[in-house]
Amino acid sequence: MDLQSLLMYAAITVLMAPLLVVYGLPFIAGARGFSYFAQLWLSERSRLLIASAIAALGIAPSYDVYKSPVPIYARLLDGAEVSGPFMLASFLVTWIVVMALARRIGHVLAKRNA
Amino acid sequence: MINRPSKRLFCLLLLGVQVFSLSAKAGTLTGSVFSGSKPLAGAMVTVFDAAGKRRDTVYTDPNGHYSITVDFIGKLRIRARTPYFKDVTQNIDLSLDAQKSLDFVQERHSVAAELSESLSASAHLSALPWASQDSRAAFISQCNYCHQVGNALTRAPRDESSWADTVHRMEGYFAVLTDKQAKDITKTLYQGFDGKEVVAVEKYLFNADLVHAEIKEWVVGDGLTFVHDADVGFDEHLYGADEGHDVIWELDRKTGKINEWKEPDIDLPVGGVFSGMQLPIGVFTGKHGPHSIAQSADGRLWITNALSSSLASFDPATKKFKLYELGHSHLYPHTIRIDKQGIIWFTIVASNEVARFDPKTENFEIIHLPDGGFWRAVSHYLFPTVLKIASWFPQQNMPLAVTHAKWAFRGRDAFPFPYGIDVNPIDGSIWYAKLYADKIGRIDPVTREVTEFDTPLKGPRRLRFDPQGNLWIPAFDDSGLMKFDTRTHRFETFKLPLLAHNEYEVPYALNVNPKTGDVWITSNMSDRIFRFIPGTKTFVTYPLPTRVTWLRDMVFTKDNSVCSSSSNLPAYGIEGGRASFICLYPDGEPGTNIATPIQSAGAAQSVVASINASNNKH
Numbered sequence: 001m002d003l004q005s006l007l008m009y010a011a012i013t014v015l016m017a018p019l020l021v022v023y024g025l026p027f028i029a030g031a032r033g034f035s036y037f038a039q040l041w042l043s044e045r046s047r048l049l050i051a052s053a054i055a056a057l058g059i060a061p062s063y064d065v066y067k068s069p070v071p072i073y074a075r076l077l078d079g080a081e082v083s084g085p086f087m088l089a090s091f092l093v094t095w096i097v098v099m100a101l102a103r104r105i106g107h108v109l110a111k112r113n114a
Numbered sequence: 115m116i117n118r119p120s121k122r123l124f125c126l127l128l129l130g131v132q133v134f135s136l137s138a139k140a141g142t143l144t145g146s147v148f149s150g151s152k153p154l155a156g157a158m159v160t161v162f163d164a165a166g167k168r169r170d171t172v173y174t175d176p177n178g179h180y181s182i183t184v185d186f187i188g189k190l191r192i193r194a195r196t197p198y199f200k201d202v203t204q205n206i207d208l209s210l211d212a213q214k215s216l217d218f219v220q221e222r223h224s225v226a227a228e229l230s231e232s233l234s235a236s237a238h239l240s241a242l243p244w245a246s247q248d249s250r251a252a253f254i255s256q257c258n259y260c261h262q263v264g265n266a267l268t269r270a271p272r273d274e275s276s277w278a279d280t281v282h283r284m285e286g287y288f289a290v291l292t293d294k295q296a297k298d299i300t301k302t303l304y305q306g307f308d309g310k311e312v313v314a315v316e317k318y319l320f321n322a323d324l325v326h327a328e329i330k331e332w333v334v335g336d337g338l339t340f341v342h343d344a345d346v347g348f349d350e351h352l353y354g355a356d357e358g359h360d361v362i363w364e365l366d367r368k369t370g371k372i373n374e375w376k377e378p379d380i381d382l383p384v385g386g387v388f389s390g391m392q393l394p395i396g397v398f399t400g401k402h403g404p405h406s407i408a409q410s411a412d413g414r415l416w417i418t419n420a421l422s423s424s425l426a427s428f429d430p431a432t433k434k435f436k437l438y439e440l441g442h443s444h445l446y447p448h449t450i451r452i453d454k455q456g457i458i459w460f461t462i463v464a465s466n467e468v469a470r471f472d473p474k475t476e477n478f479e480i481i482h483l484p485d486g487g488f489w490r491a492v493s494h495y496l497f498p499t500v501l502k503i504a505s506w507f508p509q510q511n512m513p514l515a516v517t518h519a520k521w522a523f524r525g526r527d528a529f530p531f532p533y534g535i536d537v538n539p540i541d542g543s544i545w546y547a548k549l550y551a552d553k554i555g556r557i558d559p560v561t562r563e564v565t566e567f568d569t570p571l572k573g574p575r576r577l578r579f580d581p582q583g584n585l586w587i588p589a590f591d592d593s594g595l596m597k598f599d600t601r602t603h604r605f606e607t608f609k610l611p612l613l614a615h616n617e618y619e620v621p622y623a624l625n626v627n628p629k630t631g632d633v634w635i636t637s638n639m640s641d642r643i644f645r646f647i648p649g650t651k652t653f654v655t656y657p658l659p660t661r662v663t664w665l666r667d668m669v670f671t672k673d674n675s676v677c678s679s680s681s682n683l684p685a686y687g688i689e690g691g692r693a694s695f696i697c698l699y700p701d702g703e704p705g706t707n708i709a710t711p712i713q714s715a716g717a718a719q720s721v722v723a724s725i726n727a728s729n730n731k732h
Contacts, residue, residue, distance in 0.1 A: 008507040012515045015503070019521055064293075065282055067515040 013061060016069050020059050023071045027058020048106075052099040060094040062086065141208040144181040145216040146174070147194045153178025154220060156320035157196040158659045164189045166690070168370060169331040171659040172702075173324040182328070184208070186370075194218035195659060197318045198229065230311030235264035235662070236617040236639040237314040242306035249298035255526055255550075255573060255591050256289040257299065258620045260394075260683040262639055264307075265662045267687035271309040274300060286392030286511040290519045290526040290550075316613040323645075323654045328702045330675075331660065331694045334363050334372055337686035338397045339693045341679040343667040345407045347415065347430055350671055352695045354679050355407045355417055360400030362407075362417065362428055365695050367671075377402050377419070377426060378435050383508060386421030387442050390504025392511050397684055402426070406450040406460065406667070410473065418447035418460050425450075425458070425471055425478075440469065440478060443498040449576060449667075453537040453559070459544050461532040466494045468532060468546060468557060481562055483532055486551050490530050492518055526550045534576035534623070538600060540583035545600075547574035547587060554587065554598065570605050571596055576623035576667065580648075586633050588621035595621065595635060595646060611653045613640050625668040627676070634676045636665040643676075643698060656698060661689035665696070675699040 001009075013020075021028070031054040035047050042050070061069035062082045072087050147157040155178065160171040163186040172182045184190075187210055193203045199220040206214060223229035230238075244250040257263055272280070277300045285291060291299070334341060340358035347353055354363040364373040382401045383389040403421030410416060415428040425438045425447065440447065445464035452458050458471040462480075470479040485491035497513075504512035514520070519528040531549040538545060544557040548566070554574055555566040573591030580586060587596040589607075597606040610619050617640070624635040633646040641663045645654040664682035671677060675697040685693040 004507060005510075008510055008512060011503055011506070012512060015500075015516045016521075063515075065278075066285070066520065067510075067512070068520060069515070 009063065009067065012063075012067055013069050016061075020061055020069060020071060023074055024055060024058035027073075028055045030058075031055040048099060048102060052102055053095055055102075056091055056095040056098045059098065060087070060090040062090060140183045140185050141187050141210065141212045141214070142181065142183045143192065143206075143208070143214050143216055144179070145218065146178040147180065147196070147218045147220060148178055149196075149199060149220050149222060154194075154196050154199070156318070156324055156657070157194050157199075157218070157220065158657060159218070160193045160195065160659045161186075162191040162193070167333045169329075169333075169659065169694075171329040171331075173327060175325045176320075176322070187212075192216060193659075194220055196220055197316075197657065198223055198232070200228070200232075226311045230314075231266070233312060233314055233316070234613065234640040235262035235268075236613060236619065237316060238264035238269050238307070238312050239618070239639065240314065240614060240616040241312045242302050244298075244302055246298050249295045249302070251572075251591060252291055252295040252525060253299050253302070254618060254620065256291055256295075257284065258639065259590070259622070260287065261687060262662055262664055262682060263303075264639070265682075265687060267662070269307045271307055272304070274304040277301075277304045283392065285514055287394055288391070290517075290529060292523050292525040293520055294523075295525055314614060316617075318613070318657070319611070319655055321654050323700065324656060326701045327656060328699045329656075329659060329696065330367070330699070330703070331680070331696045332365050332367070332370060332372065333690070333692045333694045334365065335359070335361075335685065335693055337684065337691050338399075339363075339685050340394075340397055340683055341681050341693050341695070342404070343406045344669060344677060344679040344695060345409060345415065345667070346669045346671050346677060347409055348413060349430065350673070351430070352669075352677055352697075353407055353409075353415055353428075353430075354695060355404035357403045357405055357420065358394070358397040358399060360402045360404060362404065362415070363695075364430070367697065375428065375433055375435075377404060377417075378437060380422050380424070380437065382422055383505070385509070386419075387423050387445065387501060387505070388421050389508050390501060390506070390510060390512050392509050394683060395509075405448060408450045408452050408458070410452050410456055410458070412456075412473075414473075416450055416452065416458050418450045420446045420448065423447060425460070425469075427473075438471065438476060438478070440480075442502070444469070444480060445498060445501065448533060449535050451535050451537055453542055453544070454539075455542075457559075459535055459537065461535050461546055463531045463533060463549075464493075464497060464529065466490065466530050466532060468535065468544065481557060481564070483530070483546075483548070483555060483564060484566060486530050486548070486553070489518055489522060489524050489528050490551070493529050534574070534578075534587075536577055536579050536585070538579055538583055538585075539581055540600070543600075545577065545579070545585055547577050549573060549575060549590070554585065556600075567598070567603065569596060569598075570607055575621070578625050580626040580631060580633075581628055586624055586626055588624045588635055590620050590622060593619045593621070595624070595633065597648075608646065608651065608653075610635070610637065610644060611655055622665070623667050623678075625670065625676070627670055629670075629674075634668050636668065636678070638664050645700065656700075658696075660694070660696075662687055663696070664688075671697065673699070673704050674701060675703070 031051040035051040062072045062075050147154045155176045157174040159180045161184050170184050174180045187208045202218045281300045341354035342357040344354040352365040360377040362375040386401045402419035404417045405420040406418045417426040423440045427436045444462050448461045448463045450460040468481045530551040532546045533549040534547040542559050553566045571589030571592040571594040574587045575590045577587040585598040593610045595608040619637045622636050635644040641658045643656045665678040668678045677697040680694045682688050
């Protein structure tokens with residue numbers, strides 16, 4: 001994949017991020033629930049890692065013939081095939097992005113509450 | 115000042131010169147077309163010039179007779195063509211002022227495959243096994259507006275993945291489909307176009323009106339020329355807007371000379387504002403995309419440049435263009451008309467707008483039409499931004515990845531698409547058709563108040579007024595014609611005469627002859643033109659001699675012909691491989707067929723030639 005294609009996929013993903021989040025809502029809710037219940041027995045760092053991974057499972061995109069992103073889980077439920085290496089790469093990138101965003105949101109909320 | 119006797123002398127001289135000129139240039143062919151010993155009525159006899167640039171056609175009368183006078187000579191090819199019969203071609207050498215007799219004997223097709231090959235695209239489409247009415251409707255609306263489907267080029271059997279690639283490519287050319295529709299269309303084309311002959315039961319109607327008619331075609335450009343619209347100038351030349359090559363073609367019908375006028379360059383990439391879309395590769399090689407054309411009282415031609423979001427004027431006297439830029443948020447300027455005050459009005463399809471341009475002040479006024487719901491408003495407000503981002507990635511079809519036509523399952527309903535436009539001759543109001551919203555609308559020329567009406571048939575496309583203020587509207591998606599009385603707000607609908615009950619037509623445009631009141635309508639899937647006579651509410655059908663004839667705007671010339679551009683996309687899909695200007699003279703071309711024997715065919719009767727699938731084993 002050349003740089004221009006990579007940039008285009010990035011632009012498409014950013015534009016379509018709200019839709020990915022809507023698709024991922026059940027997973028995001030699950031991640032929030034996990035984070036809440038696990039605060040007694042896991043450190044904040046561990047909870048962030050695991051909760052972000054749960055959310056990323058519901059958001060990590062795969063792309064159709066039109067380059068349109070739909071979460072991998074939705075595409076698998078639809079009966080489509082997604083290659084293993086692509087799923088892993090998409091999940092890892094999404095996990096990192098979700099983690100960074102969660103940290104950022106956490107900081108902003110903490111500042112506001114202080 | 116010229117006195118009366120001098121005037122008479124001048125007129126006689128002029129007449130004499132014209133008669134001499136005609137007789138000097140013309141050669142005449144007469145003869146008959148038979149099937150065995152039986153005369154064939156309505157056979158099309160076409161004369162091709164040696165260079166393959168001209169085609170003149172007449173129809174045989176009920177006795178099988180024809181007579182045609184052509185203004186080209188030399189080695190000519192003459193073809194007799196009748197639906198359901200094998201073509202017969204003969205070559206002759208026609209000299210100046212010669213009169214020759216040439217008869218033809220045509221055999222009825224007896225081999226199923228050959229008969230199937232000769233049938234129109236509409237017959238082949240009738241074989242498609244649609245599983246869903248929604249997908250069939252989407253196919254008619256979205257896959258037939260640039261070209262026929264089912265002609266020799268497009269019905270070749272392919273595997274399913276190849277059809278998927280094709281459908282995907284067409285979406286890059288602005289076929290707006292949901293994923294489900296795209297999949298259904300792919301599957302149906304794969305299953306339906308399997309290379310087997312089609313079984314068709316068609317009804318070919320011969321009408322006595324055909325006897326007088328003549329059709330002239332002038333080949334223009336190359337295999338990738340896309341003459342979207344044609345208009346007739348005050349000089350009686352035809353001007354055609356070539357959307358693929360940023361060119362205005364000018365045809366002098368008297369001499370057959372064709373000139374090419376190139377629009378000035380602009381600081382945009384190929385594809386203009388739509389450079390992020392794939393667009394028809396190899397065809398859309400320009401930046402402006404000249405689309406629709408109309409002439410103002412001062413003689414200038416006004417052209418909507420669909421791809422560069424601009425309006426252009428072209429002065430036929432000086433051959434100079436001038437550009438007026440609209441701004442890149444106003445997407446795809448489309449059909450153009452001019453009112454009695456000289457104000458230029460045009461629709462902007464992808465932005466749901468109508469533009470008003472005053473040539474005196476050179477100012478635009480943009481009228482935003484009613485959105486018609488949330489998703490169509492999304493199109494209006496977000497599409498320009500999406501296209502801007504898409505232009506960073508040329509020809510990659512990025513908008514298809516983000517369009518709500520797909521992810522919100524809207525398909526073509528995501529866009530309202532204001533399309534045809536015309537000026538009411540009674541009160542000067544502006545009327546437009548909203549293609550995908552199935553509406554027509556009125557703009558008050560003074561207050562700019564907009565009122566919309568739902569149409570009873572789907573796919574209102576290029577509408578036109580008659581002199582009484584009735585609005586005539588082709589129903590592209592429903593093979594129909596609508597009449598809207600602007601005083602009573604009542605619709606009347608008419609079904610187009612199909613060749614068979616399970617076929618369809620896609621009438622793109624129509625026009626009302628100001629002298630006769632007849633409504634001329636394009637058919638586009640069966641290589642025919644329709645003339646609707648409002649007084650009797652009947653249709654006259656003119657079969658056209660060239661297969662894959664796809665016509666757009668229709669215009670009338672002073673010598674009583676109705677003209678258009680044959681603009682199937684791509685042009686190499688048209689029989690002969692080239693686009694053309696085409697004019698149909700319902701009463702023959704003045705000065706050529708006046709004394710033909712056809713005139714004596716007063717006993718012409720309607721003849722129905724029908725074909726029965728089982729009887730003919732096809």
